[in-house]
Amino acid sequence: MTKKVTVNTIKNYKSSKEKFSVLTAYDCYTAKYIDEAGIDIILIGDSLAMVALGYENTNAIGADEMEIFTRAVAKGVKRALVVTDMPFLSYHKSIESAVENCGKMIRAGANGVKIEGGSDYIISVIEQLTSVGIPVMGHLGFTPQFLNQLGGYKIQGKTREAADEIVRQAKKLEKAGVFSIVLEMVPEDSAKYITEKLTVPTISCGAGRYCDAQVLVSDDVFGKYPEFKPKFARKYGDMGKLIYECAKQYNDDVKSGKFPSEEEVF
Ligand code: KIV
Numbered sequence: 599m600t601k602k603v604t605v606n607t608i609k610n611y612k613s614s615k616e617k618f619s620v621l622t623a624y625d626c627y628t629a630k631y632i633d634e635a636g637i638d639i640i641l642i643g644d645s646l647a648m649v650a651l652g653y654e655n656t657n658a659i660g661a662d663e664m665e666i667f668t669r670a671v672a673k674g675v676k677r678a679l680v681v682t683d684m685p686f687l688s689y690h691k692s693i694e695s696a697v698e699n700c701g702k703m704i705r706a707g708a709n710g711v712k713i714e715g716g717s718d719y720i721i722s723v724i725e726q727l728t729s730v731g732i733p734v735m736g737h738l739g740f741t742p743q744f745l746n747q748l749g750g751y752k753i754q755g756k757t758r759e760a761a762d763e764i765v766r767q768a769k770k771l772e773k774a775g776v777f778s779i780v781l782e783m784v785p786e787d788s789a790k791y792i793t794e795k796l797t798v799p800t801i802s803c804g805a806g807r808y809c810d811a812q813v814l815v816s817d818d819v820f821g822k823y824p825e826f827k828p829k830f831a832r833k834y835g836d837m838g839k840l841i842y843e844c845a846k847q848y849n850d851d852v853k854s855g856k857f858p859s860e861e862e863v864f
Contacts, residue, residue, distance in 0.1 A: 603638050603679040605710065605733045605777040611638075612799040612810055620801055620813035624650045624667045628816065629674035637678055639801075641712065641813065642668050644683040644742075648825070649817040656742045661688040661699045665706050672707020681735055682708040686743045689713050689723055696723045700732050710734060712780065714741040716767025721774045728775035736771040738764050739805060740783035753783045761788035765795050772798050780813060781805040783830075804830030 611618045619636070622643040623629035629640055646667055647659035661684070668682045682703040689696035700711045710733035713720065724734050739754040748754075755761045761784075768779055778799045781789050786806025793800040793809050802809035817823035818831035822838050851857035 600677045602677060605679065608639065608679060608778055608799060612797065615810075618799070618811045620811055621819065622646070622814070622816045623671050623674075624816075626670045626674035629671040629680075632816065633675045633678045638811075639813075640671060640675055640678040640680050642671050642680070642682045642708070643815060644685045645815045645817075647685075649815060649823045655745060657686040657745065659685045661685055661702065664688075665702050668703050668706040668708050679709045680707060681710045681712055682706075683712045690719075693723055693726045697726055697730060697732070700727055701730075704732055710777065712737055714738075714743050716764075716771055721770050724771060724774040724776060734774075734776045735801075736768070736776040736779040737782065738767055738771070738779060739781045739789075739803075742782075751783070753785060755781075755784040755788040755792070761791050764788070765792050768792060768796055768800075772796055778811070781809060804828060 608618065618638040620639040620641055621632050621637045622641045622645055623632050624642060624646040632640055642664060644656040644659050644664065647653040647656045651659065651663075653659060664682055664685050668680070672680050684700060684703070688699040703711055711727070712735040713723065714737040716736070716738055724736070727734050740748065740752065745751070755764045764781070764784070771779055776798060778801055779796070780801045780803050781792060782803040782805065784792070784805040786808060789800065789802060789805035790808035799810035801811040801813050803813045814831050815823070818827055819834050820837040821833045821835050822841075824838055827833060848857065
């Protein structure tokens with residue numbers, strides 16, 4: 599029987615120094631294949647706003663939409679830990695509404711949630727979530743929900759002072775009970791420095807080789823999102839081309855009368 603990945607499995611990776619993998623998914627059967635490939639955490643990232651729904655940025659998606667995709671992904675997964683990225687404004691209004699919205703994702707099948715930032719308010723939210731049994735993944739460095747305030751997609755933690763500030767926030771997250779922390783767009787040496795100061799695993803999203811894990815957006819990995827590819831992402835396939843070729847062949851076959859064939863009719 600497949601052994602389910604739990605938050606304890608993830609925390610233990612840090613002490614055993616074994617790397618683990620995180621990939622996003624947004625639908626049931628993509629999640630199934632990713633799970634069968636051995637990915638340890640499947641994240642329903644709010645990146646789905648851009649790569650699956652075609653919205654301009656991640657702030658355009660709401661908790662109701664994330665809940666639908668969480669339900670779909672959870673149905674396809676047997677082994678991986680399923681984590682839902684809480685979208686913009688779904689945990690910012692009050693601790694009460696944060697617990698309510700995060701709780702909906704757990705009811706939809708997630709095993710935990712991811713929330714961005716390290717302010718005192720966020721720390722209170724995390725303390726409350728973990729106290730009611732909702733595991734939390736933190737997210738520091740470049741936090742996309744602060745895109746407008748940060749003035750664009752900018753590398754964070756470049757200086758020793760900036761890296762120390764991330765360490766300060768990460769330690770508060772750790773104390774509040776997070777089981778891991780995503781570090782996004784942080785220079786490799788700063789991410790190494792931060793990772794060495796923590797007891798929970800760090801997950802690199804463009805933060806180099808010395809974090810405890812790596813995360814990528816699956817549409818970048820599969821070559822399906824055509825708008826842009828971040829420098830830190832690696833494209834392993836060309837699903838965009840595959841979809842185009844299948845659709846084109848089908849179109850040609852319908853129009854030339856090759857589809858359906860005798861075997862494909864009743
Ligand atoms: O939205 C997302 O997919 C993410 C990860 C890439 C960390 O936040």
